[in-house]
Amino acid sequence: MEEDRGKDKTLDPTRRDWLFTAGVAVNVAAGLLLAIPLVGFVFASFAERKDPRSWISLGPIEAFPEQTTRIAMYRNPYTRPWDGETADIPCWVRHVQGDQFQVFAINCTHLGCPVRWFQESGLFLCPCHGGAYYEDGSRAAGPPPRGLFQYTYKLESGHLWVKGGEMPTLSNPV
Numbered sequence: 001m002e003e004d005r006g007k008d009k010t011l012d013p014t015r016r017d018w019l020f021t022a023g024v025a026v027n028v029a030a031g032l033l034l035a036i037p038l039v040g041f042v043f044a045s046f047a048e049r050k051d052p053r054s055w056i057s058l059g060p061i062e063a064f065p066e067q068t069t070r071i072a073m074y075r076n077p078y079t080r081p082w083d084g085e086t087a088d089i090p091c092w093v094r095h096v097q098g099d100q101f102q103v104f105a106i107n108c109t110h111l112g113c114p115v116r117w118f119q120e121s122g123l124f125l126c127p128c129h130g131g132a133y134y135e136d137g138s139r140a141a142g143p144p145p146r147g148l149f150q151y152t153y154k155l156e157s158g159h160l161w162v163k164g165g166e167m168p169t170l171s172n173p174v
Helices: 002-006 015-044 081-087
Strands: 054-060 068-075 088-097 100-105 116-118 123-125 132-134 139-141 153-156 159-164
Touching: 054 068, 068 159, 081 088, 088 159, 100 153, 100 159
Parallel strands: none
Antiparallel strands: 054 159, 068 088, 088 100, 116 123, 123 132, 132 139, 153 159
16 A cells, blocks of 8 residues: 555556546647637638639630620639539620620529520520519519629620629629
């Protein structure tokens, strides 16, 4: 017994000591997992903000013949590596004539469902709730409160460019 009193307990950890240390380690890890995103969120407001919209090429002007409406895709410039296909943003391009274009967001203004172009009827139709839009993007029928959102565009170096990067809304038109 006297030998046990003189023995250093730190060299012979008990099961209780090991479980205590493991519990502290798990709690520290959980605390860090919660604290790191929280600190990032707090300090993100101090970071320099970029304009969420930028000029993006939809392709050469020749890809959009006059008097046609075609779908075009662009890659959102503000994506994360794990975004995958969700970073590809479709839009409708209507080449009116000459240098006149209209570029519409694919989303219905009612609830955001993707609209489709029907050449035969000259209408954009929403499959969700029956919304309809004329070829110029104005509201034709159904529940949508307004016409399709239009992107700002420019023609430069033989390409059609849109100011894109985020989904247009009433509070954030493109």
